[in-house]
Amino acid sequence: MKIYIDGSFYPEPEAKVSVFDHGLLYGDGIFEGIRFYNGRVFRLTEHLERLYDSAKAIALKIPLSLAEMEEATLETIRQNNLRDGYIRLLVTRGKGNLGLSPDRCPKASIIIIADKIQLYPEEKYQKGMVMVTCATRRATPAALLPAVKSLNYLNNIMAKVEASHAGADEGVMLNEQGYVAECTGDNIFVVRRGAVTTPPVYAGALCGINRGVVLDICHELGIPTREMEMTRYDVYTADECFLTGTAAEVIAAIELDTRPIGDGKPGPVTQRIIERFRAITQSTGTEIYK
Numbered sequence: 001m002k003i004y005i006d007g008s009f010y011p012e013p014e015a016k017v018s019v020f021d022h023g024l025l026y027g028d029g030i031f032e033g034i035r036f037y038n039g040r041v042f043r044l045t046e047h048l049e050r051l052y053d054s055a056k057a058i059a060l061k062i063p064l065s066l067a068e069m070e071e072a073t074l075e076t077i078r079q080n081n082l083r084d085g086y087i088r089l090l091v092t093r094g095k096g097n098l099g100l101s102p103d104r105c106p107k108a109s110i111i112i113i114a115d116k117i118q119l120y121p122e123e124k125y126q127k128g129m130v131m132v133t134c135a136t137r138r139a140t141p142a143a144l145l146p147a148v149k150s151l152n153y154l155n156n157i158m159a160k161v162e163a164s165h166a167g168a169d170e171g172v173m174l175n176e177q178g179y180v181a182e183c184t185g186d187n188i189f190v191v192r193r194g195a196v197t198t199p200p201v202y203a204g205a206l207c208g209i210n211r212g213v214v215l216d217i218c219h220e221l222g223i224p225t226r227e228m229e230m231t232r233y234d235v236y237t238a239d240e241c242f243l244t245g246t247a248a249e250v251i252a253a254i255e256l257d258t259r260p261i262g263d264g265k266p267g268p269v270t271q272r273i274i275e276r277f278r279a280i281t282q283s284t285g286t287e288i289y290k
């Protein structure tokens with residue numbers, strides 16, 4: 001495997017960062033997770049735009065233009081001869097000293113890893129995911145902006161730990177007010193009487209790229225959509241529930257806090273959306289090998 005670091009490619013054992021990198025010392029940095037399918041990168045521009053927005057929000061200057069970043073990303077996939085896989089793109093504050101101020105970090109570091117994707121087991125796609133509500137709340141925007149895809153993921157990781165200790169596949173995270181924000185690494189949707197609802201981004205969700213793709217699919221299929229605050233009640237009493245994210249794509253969720261959602265099986269609206277989603281991922285995107 002060849003990994004991009006600051007303009008050069010390194011074999012995996014030699015792909016290393018400084019122990020003084022503030023990405024490591026303080027979680028000071030941002031990232032993206034991006035999929036490529038069938039020789040095409042899915043929604044590459046949208047992911048890169050979100051990366052540059054995250055950078056702006058944390059006052060981080062990325063030393064490449066968006067076009068240069070796009071080329072570096074494509075070249076990393078080419079160097080690894082892959083057609084299907086996953087990209088992890090990181091921009092850290094770079095090397096500094098032991099003080100937390102980024103003033104001593106002269107240049108941000110860019111790391112791009114292209115790898116095969118580790119998917120959820122096929123059984124989860126057939127049967128759907130079991131979820132619990134986490135006691136760990138989504139970080140409030142007053143403390144850490146949830147729209148920034150930062151390297152500071154401890155909030156979500158603690159929620160993930162809760163979910164897995166409870167024997168569930170995913171955890172539902174609430175915001176400070178107790179409204180549903182999202183899951184630990186996925187956005188959440190419910191279906192009720194044929195209409196699709198997802199929490200608004202201001203409820204504490206990341207503005208997921210696949211969330212946007214699914215809203216577009218619903219419009220195309222004539223399925224009504226709403227972005228509305230939701231409580232656990234709305235999930236307990238939904239006909240269907242599904243999650244979206246780069247790793248999971250679109251996956252049904254069939255239980256929350258021991259209550260089956262609908263009949264406890266992946267529902268027909270979810271299935272229609274999954275079918276359309278798969279067709280779009282296979283047929284659109286930025287060509288890697290031109």
Ligand code: PXG
Nearest residue numbers: 184185186187206208209210211245246247
């Ligand atoms: N919410 C959060 C908190 C995320 O981290 C999503 C929603 C979905 O966004 P996209 O743009 O991917 O549709 C994410 C992204 C993993 C993993 O291994 C998942 C993400 C990030 C890093 C790792 O499951 N999810």
